[in-house]
Amino acid sequence: MRNVMSAVRTNAMRLLDRSLSGNTFDYKQIIAIIMPILADQAFIILMSMFNTAMISSSGVAAVSAVSMVDSLNIFIVNVFIAVATGGTVIVAQYKGSGNDKMISRAASQALSLVTIVSLLMCVLVIVFHNPTLHLLFGRAEAVVLDNARIYLIGSGITYPLFAVYSAITGVLRGIAETRVCLFLSVIMNFAYFILNLLFIVGLDMGIVGMVISLFLARVIGMLTSLIYLLRYCQKIKVRLRDAFDLDFQVIKKIMYIGVPFAAEQLFFNGGKLLTQTYIVQFGTLAITANAIGGSLSSLSQIGGSALSIALVTVVGQCMGRGDVPDARRYVRSFLWMSALVYIFALVVILPLFPYIISLFSPPGEIVPVIYELTVLVLLAQPVFWTFSFMLPSALRAAGDSRFTSITAMLTMWLIRVILGYVVGVTFGFGLMGVWTAMVIEWGVRGLIFYLRFRGDKWYRHKLV
Numbered sequence: 095m096r097n098v099m100s101a102v103r104t105n106a107m108r109l110l111d112r113s114l115s116g117n118t119f120d121y122k123q124i125i126a127i128i129m130p131i132l133a134d135q136a137f138i139i140l141m142s143m144f145n146t147a148m149i150s151s152s153g154v155a156a157v158s159a160v161s162m163v164d165s166l167n168i169f170i171v172n173v174f175i176a177v178a179t180g181g182t183v184i185v186a187q188y189k190g191s192g193n194d195k196m197i198s199r200a201a202s203q204a205l206s207l208v209t210i211v212s213l214l215m216c217v218l219v220i221v222f223h224n225p226t227l228h229l230l231f232g233r234a235e236a237v238v239l240d241n242a243r244i245y246l247i248g249s250g251i252t253y254p255l256f257a258v259y260s261a262i263t264g265v266l267r268g269i270a271e272t273r274v275c276l277f278l279s280v281i282m283n284f285a286y287f288i289l290n291l292l293f294i295v296g297l298d299m300g301i302v303g304m305v306i307s308l309f310l311a312r313v314i315g316m317l318t319s320l321i322y323l324l325r326y327c328q329k330i331k332v333r334l335r336d337a338f339d340l341d342f343q344v345i346k347k348i349m350y351i352g353v354p355f356a357a358e359q360l361f362f363n364g365g366k367l368l369t370q371t372y373i374v375q376f377g378t379l380a381i382t383a384n385a386i387g388g389s390l391s392s393l394s395q396i397g398g399s400a401l402s403i404a405l406v407t408v409v410g411q412c413m414g415r416g417d418v419p420d421a422r423r424y425v426r427s428f429l430w431m432s433a434l435v436y437i438f439a440l441v442v443i444l445p446l447f448p449y450i451i452s453l454f455s456p457p458g459e460i461v462p463v464i465y466e467l468t469v470l471v472l473l474a475q476p477v478f479w480t481f482s483f484m485l486p487s488a489l490r491a492a493g494d495s496r497f498t499s500i501t502a503m504l505t506m507w508l509i510r511v512i513l514g515y516v517v518g519v520t521f522g523f524g525l526m527g528v529w530t531a532m533v534i535e536w537g538v539r540g541l542i543f544y545l546r547f548r549g550d551k552w553y554r555h556k557l558v
Contacts, residue, residue, distance in 0.1 A: 114427055117420045118190070118412045123270075124424075127407055130276035131267075132400040137276075138283055139392045159241030159301060160385070165366060166226070167249050170219065172359035174211045174257045178204060178264035180352025183410050183491050184344070185268030190414020196344075198331045201265040201323075203344040205258065205332070207352070212257030219250035238378065241301045248305030255312035262319040267407050269329050274322060282315030351495045358499035365506035369514045369528050380525050383460040387467040387529075390450065394443055394472055397435030398479060401428050402487045409491035418553050425488045425547065432484050436476040443472060467529050474533040481540025485547055493555025494546070501542050510535040 114121035181204025188196045219226070223246050227239060259282065263275045289310055293303030323332055373384050405428050412421035443450070447468065451461060486498040510531050518527030546552055 114424070117417050118415055119408060119424075124404075124408065127270050127272050128400060128404045130272035131403050132397060134272075134276045134279045135396045135400040135403075137280055139396050159238050159245055160304070163242050163245045163249060166246065168366070169360070169364060170215050171253065171256065173215060173356045174208045174253070175260050175264075176355035176359045177208050177211055177348065177352035178257075178260045179355055179406070179490070180204070180348040180350070180495075181208070181261060182264040182268040182406055183351045183493070184347050185265045186407050186410025186491065187414035189269050190411035194329075197269065197329070199341060200344050200348065201330045202332045202339075203341050204265055204348055205261045206340060207345055207348060208257045208261035208264075209254060211356075212253045216250050216253040219253070220247060223247055223250070238381075244301050245305060248308060252309050252312040255309075255316040259312065259315040259319045262323050265330065266323075266327070267403065268410065270407055270411075271327075271329065272404070272407075274327075278315065278319050278322065281318050282311050285314045286311035351490065351493065354495040354499035355490060358502045361503035362506045365511045368511055369518075369532075372515060372519055372528055373525060375519065376524055379457060379460050380463075382456060383463045383467070384525060386451070386454045386456055386460075387464050387471075387525075389454070390443070390447075390464070390468050391471045393450070394436070394439040394468075394475060395479070397439065398432045398475065398483065401432050401435065402484050404428075405484060405487045406491045409488045413492045413553065421488070421492065421553065422547075425485070428488075429480055429484055432480040433476045436472075436479065439475070440472040444469070463525060466526060470526070470529055470533060474536060478533060478536035478540055481544050482536040485540065485543035489543065489546060489552045492553045494552040497546060497552070498543070501539060501546075505535050505539040505542070509538055 111121050114124045119127075181200060184200045185197055185204070188194075188200055223243060227242055227246065259278070263278060266272075266275050286307055289307035290304060293299045293307050297303060299306070323330065373380055405425065408424050408428075409421045412418075412424065447465060451464060456464065486502065489495075489498045513534060514528040514531035517523050517531055518525065521527060523530070
């Protein structure tokens with residue numbers, strides 16, 4: 095038996111070495127990058143599910159409000175996360191080229207830029223929260239809008255806190271310090287979970303309790319990430335005053351990646367936000383089903399999201415070395431890993447569906463709808479999600495951000511938004527019609543990115 099186990103282990107290591115080792119990284123380094131990100135994504139998604147389950151105890155109006163506002167939050171937050179991703183790419187490429195001085199400089203400028211953008215977003219949301227909610231969700235019930243108003247203002251106040259945290263973890267991922275990112279994520283998200291237990295379950299404060307928990311958790315996340323960067327990070331030497339010394343040459347490089355990606359996030363998540371307004375027309379139960387279905391979808395995407403994040407670091411450092419064949423090799427391996435991860439998710443989640451759905455205590459009449467949505471997504475993810483989300487991470491890490499952003503914007507609006515309305519609203523297929531349009535858009539976008547990856551234009555960008 096021992097000999098059999100030894101042979102299996104040896105063959106597994108050979109397979110990993112053949113698939114994941116190259117000139118830039120060996121398979122052990124790749125695994126060391128992926129595993130903390132995987133644990134981080136699992137922790138974030140699971141905490142999000144439990145937090146959604148906790149707010150479910152306050153009723154469907156509270157769940158619907160959180161779902162609506164979170165669709166708007168994703169739209170806004172992803173703008174400064176996109177800018178932070180620009181910092182990740184530039185730091186990764188400087189790391190690959192061996193320029194330690196510019197790694198630190200790029201890190202400080204990414205922190206400055208993301209903070210400025212998030213402060214602007216914070217002010218806009220707080221000032222225009224009422225017209226925004228009525229424009230997007232005016233057909234929702236009054237009690238849902240009241241809860242949404244509280245949650246939106248509270249979320250807006252926390253944008254700069256989360257922006258600082260996102261910028262720091264972004265540059266840390268650029269130098270492959272993914273274990274530290276995991277540590278910082280656990281601190282912030284576990285704090286959010288414990289605080290929600292206190293304020294929502296213990297003190298029964300509903301939406302107000304969730305807002306207080308979010309603010310305190312993001313204060314903790316910002317402070318811990320800042321302390322680590324300024325005092326304990328040995329690979330990046332940043333002083334707080336460096337963030338006030340703007341270097342427009344470095345900022346321009348960050349914005350070369352970040353601005354197209356931010357525009358993509360605005361249009362892409364704007365399209366998702368618009369589809370949310372379709373769902374509001376279907377009623378509060380449909381909003382709740384969409385929120386719970388989205389949580390289950392996020393659960394299945396833990397592995398794929400982790401690989402997508404790790405791929406930015408891997409390809410970025412390959413391109414910093416100027417090693418295109420290595421980058422291609424890693425991208426192909428990551429595509430296979432993503433497909434296998436999603437097949438595993440399909441096999442695990444469907445049998446456990448009755449137990450998972452019980453966490454949310456949904457009204458019985460929407461459980462079959464949630465199941466149908468979950469089956470649809472699980473079947474589409476191994477191929478459609480893999481190509482439509484993994485490949486743009488690779489292309490963006492090589493500097494091909496303009497093409498990826500334009501493609502994502504066009505497919506979102508021409509397929510998901512228009513087709514979602516036609517199928518879901520005009521033809522009366524409701525929530526399933528909107529989700530089917532989403533899956534079709536994944537497939538079209540993935541095909542376009544694959545054709546781009548097969549060519550040579552995606553790596554012809556000089557950033558560092």
